[in-house]
Amino acid sequence: MINPPIHRSQLANGITILTIANPSADIVSGRFFIQAGSRWETAAQAGLAQLLTSVMMKGTDRLSAAEIADRVESVGAGLGAETTTDYIKLSLKTVKLDLVDIFKLAGEILRTPNFLDTQIELERKLILQAIRSQTEQPFNNAYRQLRTALYGTHPYSRSSLGTTSTMAQITRQDLVDYHQTHIRPDRLIISLAGRITPAEAIDLATKVFGDWEIPNIAAPTLVTEPVTTQPQYQVEHQATQQAIVMLGYLAPPVHDPDCIALKLIDSYLSNGMSSRLFVEMREKRGLAYDVSAFYPTRLDTSHFAVYMGTAASNTQIAVSGLRAEVDRLCLEPLSAAEIQTAKDKLLGQYALGKQTNGQLAQTYGWYELLGLGVDFDTQFSQAIQQLTSVQLQATADKYLSEPYISIVSPQENGAVEVVTG
Structure with a gap:
């Protein structure tokens, strides 16, 4: 594939929009990148971003987990969230006809998750199971041991899942605070590829996110100590x-x-x-x-x-x-x-x-x-x-x-x- 044309624009509230025109198929895929992730956690709250992205998909102020799943699956679309070391991401995939609805749903999930206690406990249990499963896998144990030796107290030493101890202690208020601090328009990048023009992408993003105001608090900054470990x-x-x-x-x-x-x-x-x-x-x-x-x-x-x-x-x-x-x-x-x-x-x-x-x-x-x-x-x-x-x-x-x-x-x-x- 020859590199497609890429258009970059920015909304007044700081959201960056990338449009990659690729009209060869009637499909649009999107990525919503947030400058957050496990790198922005404290050691005592390791796993917080992972729990956040898991629970975000399970309900908003307006929709339940079942209703979100039904809206996605009924049109054969895809919508998911994940946490990595250096970012949090929502991903979508849909035919062009359903893009507006799925894009709006993604915006609702990002902006107004309800963090129900029942969903928090369910996702916590699933993550704890994943942590225990990792401890049974020799490769994961060797890699964990290596990261700890390499990075010491730097956030990169930790798994994005956290530990059984830290995951058990994360509260609903921790999730709310992390969301308010990190999930904000001036830290959001929207990347859309497929049968969509820059004008369409900007119009859609403006309708869904244009009224999202930057919080009256300074954007979070991250200061990490240099890595100075010994072999x-x-x-x-x-x-x-x-x-x-x-x-x-x-x-x-x-x-x-x-x-x-x-x-x-x-x-x-x-x-x-x-x-x-x-x-x-x-x-x-x-x-x-x-x-x-x-x-x-x-x-x-x-x-x-x-x-x-x-x-x-x-x-x-x-x-x-x-x-x-x-x-x-x-x-x-x-x-x-x-x-x-x-x-x-x-x-x-x-x-x-x-x-x-x-x-x-x-x-x-x-x-x-x-x-x-x-x-x-x-x-x-x-x-x-x-x-x-x-x-x-x-x-x-x-x-x-x-x-x-x-x-x-x-x-x-x-x-x-x-x-x-």
């Missing part, structure tokens, strides 16, 4: 059939120029069955049930991680093998063929991620929220193409020299070993 080697034992070995490194946020080079390194290591980690660790050495890497896009300090699921007897071999593959990036430049293959994979995958209206609304709305702007779409592809093996080696050497190591092993019951250094 650790941690082992947690759990009843599992395999070991999870995870190596992590503090990495730059999305606005750092080095971010793009690390995205290409991530692609080289983990993109598909011909990736370096898959070929070396699984195909050649037969060590891995699962092996990959990931580098999340973050507004604050991010992290780069490589991991492997393997037999418990292979734990130390997995640690040394993963570390050798990362160290190789610091010591040896990639060949011309290796770097071109990584570029082709990454840019091909990136293009495939913008095929549907939902993907378009997500991509450009997300860029706007991150402060990158819609032009970043073109800038990203150009920057990837220009990267050299020398630049990749320098970036790897800068960030990927000393790992934080997190292991979940089936060997003993409940113990956690920590070695700092």
Whole structure:
């Protein structure tokens, strides 16, 4: 798909509207991004944003949960909400004929959730079940342990679900206060993609949100301390059939120029069955049930991680093998063929991620929220193409020299070993 035209406008109350014209199908998808999320929670209220988005969908001042579900399902539309680290999001998908009604419903959910006690308790129970389920999954435990070592008290150390303790203590007033503080027009980005013109999008947003006034309180600001942790080697034992070995490194946020080079390194290591980690660790050495890497896009300090699921007897071999593959990036430049293959994979995958209206609304709305702007779409592809093996080696050497190591092993019951250094 050729990049569609994108129109950006702003209402008087601060709402940003992106319109991505794609008339090829009679479908409109939307994303309503709020500058909030688990990054804006205190440690004592971890999980608050998650509970908020769950309960928001379960009733407004005018409609019950059943009535909301009926209005969506009766026309075959989609409407949902979620919390991430750096934002809260409502998503919609509908045929053009029903867009006005579904858009109005989304606006009502955002603006006037009723936070019924019965729905709060129901959603709380479901989230507590999800938290308990996570504790039974070795990968999640290894990742939790790694985040804690990497970030210390920074909000990125915490799961967006919170903990059983914090989730149990969140009150209805906490939800009301968070909603009043964060869900406001000057923190809202609306991204619409499909058979819709900019004039139609602006008119619809004005009718639904134009009378929404900015509160007479300052917009919330977030001040987080710099991440200053030291590498650790941690082992947690759990009843599992395999070991999870995870190596992590503090990495730059999305606005750092080095971010793009690390995205290409991530692609080289983990993109598909011909990736370096898959070929070396699984195909050649037969060590891995699962092996990959990931580098999340973050507004604050991010992290780069490589991991492997393997037999418990292979734990130390997995640690040394993963570390050798990362160290190789610091010591040896990639060949011309290796770097071109990584570029082709990454840019091909990136293009495939913008095929549907939902993907378009997500991509450009997300860029706007991150402060990158819609032009970043073109800038990203150009920057990837220009990267050299020398630049990749320098970036790897800068960030990927000393790992934080997190292991979940089936060997003993409940113990956690920590070695700092």
